Amino acid sequence: MLKTNEVNIRDPYIITYDNKYYMYGTRSATTWGLAEGFDCYISDNLEDWEGPVEIFKRPEGFFSDREYWAPECIYYQDAFYLITTFGSKDMKKGIYILKCDEPAGRYKLYSERLTPEDWTCIDGTIYFENNIPMLVFSHSFEDTPDGDMCVLTLTKDLKQSKGHPRKLFSAGEAAWAYPIPFAKEEFGMDGDVYFTDGPCIMKMENGKLYMTWSSWGTSGYAVGVAVSNNGSISGPWEQLKEPIFPVNGGHGMMFKDLDGKMRFVLHYPNDKYKEHPMFTDMLLQDGKLMIKK
Numbered sequence: 584m585l586k587t588n589e590v591n592i593r594d595p596y597i598i599t600y601d602n603k604y605y606m607y608g609t610r611s612a613t614t615w616g617l618a619e620g621f622d623c624y625i626s627d628n629l630e631d632w633e634g635p636v637e638i639f640k641r642p643e644g645f646f647s648d649r650e651y652w653a654p655e656c657i658y659y660q661d662a663f664y665l666i667t668t669f670g671s672k673d674m675k676k677g678i679y680i681l682k683c684d685e686p687a688g689r690y691k692l693y694s695e696r697l698t699p700e701d702w703t704c705i706d707g708t709i710y711f712e713n714n715i716p717m718l719v720f721s722h723s724f725e726d727t728p729d730g731d732m733c734v735l736t737l738t739k740d741l742k743q744s745k746g747h748p749r750k751l752f753s754a755g756e757a758a759w760a761y762p763i764p765f766a767k768e769e770f771g772m773d774g775d776v777y778f779t780d781g782p783c784i785m786k787m788e789n790g791k792l793y794m795t796w797s798s799w800g801t802s803g804y805a806v807g808v809a810v811s812n813n814g815s816i817s818g819p820w821e822q823l824k825e826p827i828f829p830v831n832g833g834h835g836m837m838f839k840d841l842d843g844k845m846r847f848v849l850h851y852p853n854d855k856y857k858e859h860p861m862f863t864d865m866l867l868q869d870g871k872l873m874i875k876k
Contacts, residue, residue, distance in 0.1 A: 585632045588859045590624055593850045594653040594706075594781065594834040595860040598686065599841055603627050605686045607638075607654040607665070608850070611858050618651035621665065623687040629840065629862055639665070639681060639690045647671050653706045653781065653834065656686065659716075664741055665690050666707045666718075675700070678707035678720055680741055697735065697744045702726055706834070709737070710784040712816050716741060719794075719816070721779045722748070724763070725770070730754035730777035732796060732809075734816055749817070752809060754779045757822040759807050759829070760798040781806075781834030790814045793872050795847070797833035800826050804833040804853040808872045827874050837865060847874050 592608030599605075606624040613619065622635035641648065650670030657664050663683050670676035677700070682693035697718055698704035707720040715736060722731040733748040754760045754777035766776035781797040792811040797804060806828040809820040828835065828849060835849030844864065851861040864875040 585624070585634070587630055587632065587862065590632055590634075590859050591856070592622075592860065593858045595848045595850055596653075596655045596836055597838045597846075597848055598656050598658065599838070600658060600686050602841060604629055604841070605656065606632065606860065607656050608860070609652050609654070611856050613651065615855070616649065618649050621651060621654045621667070621690070625687060627841075629846075636687045638683070638687055646674070650676050650705075652676075655708055655836075657709055658686070659741070663688075663690075664693065664709075666709055668705045668707065675703040675725075676723065677702070677704050678718065694742045695744075697737065699748065702748070704733075706780045706782060708782050708784065709741075710816060715739075717816050718744065719751070719782045719784060721782070722750070724766075724772070724776050724778045727753075728772065728774065728776045730760075730779040730798065732779045732782060732794075751816075751818055752820045752822070753777065754798045757798065757807050757809075758824045759800050759805065759822075759826045761800060763799050781836075783836040784816070785837045786814060787867050787872075789867070789870065791870070792816065793837075793867075794820070795827070795835055795837060795872070797835070800829050802830040804831055805829045806833050806835050806849060810870075810872075823871065827872065832861065 591611045594609045596607045604626045620640040624632040624634035647669035652668035655666045665681040677698045680694035681690035683690040703723040703725040718735045732751045736745045762775040766772045794809045805826040807826040808823040832851030847865040850858040
């Protein structure tokens with residue numbers, strides 16, 4: 584068994600199934616170089632974890648060999664689907680879906696590339712609006728320095744996307760988001776460069792749609808909140824002025840625990856090879872989403 588602070592992953596994602604928690608994430612050790620697969624961790628209390636259980640291993644000749652990022656699992660039509668980012672030196676990063684009959688079984692590539700081939704896209708999440716699956720993702724700063732959050736409609740079998748992506752908002756619209764200070768040094772990009780990543784979407788009891796997402800803040804990696812007051816994925820989206828987690832942690836997600844309590848998990852710290860999941864309670868107060876410090 585591992586304690587939570589011994590699980591070395593980024594981008595943690597939780598589902599509950601059969602009275603257990605299943606946690607997925609990006610392997611810290613291979614985040615920034617060649618990558619081989621994804622793992623799952625299993626718990627009944629969010630403190631003690633079995634694993635890692637390898638749920639995907641790169642097959643011989645697989646098209647992607649790096650940027651195995653942000654796996655998110657959903658249970659849908661009697662199967663489990665893993666929404667992932669894949670990349671390689673010969674293609675732009677994009678969103679794909681893997682499928683398995685068990686939450687911690689062996690997943691296989693299921694979908695086509697869902698995001699445009701000429702776009703650099705990361706961190707896909709699925710939200711169902713009127714029973715229609717919608718893929719929300721980041722159109723990354725390599726293509727658009729404003730850092731756009733976008734949405735695509737998927738076919739009901741999740742194998743393909745339909746139509747063209749639509750922009751929901753840009754990182755620069757949030758008062759708490761700041762340009763990446765190392766854009767020139769690391770990416771050779773001049774001017775202000777913003778990024779979005781890690782979207783998570785949930786409709787609350789007040790009928791509004793809330794999205795947690797990450798960008799760069801005054802104290803490094805941070806998490807903020809956008810609100811669609813009309814409850815539609817199309818928005819318009821309003822940005823809360825202050826981040827809910829402002830210092831050196833990010834890519835979080837909202838979920839309800841086995842007791843029905845609202846929780847939030849993100850990776851912290853955002854220091855290479857030291858990241859681990861961090862859990863906290865989440866509150867909706869006077870229409871504002873916040874986490875307990």
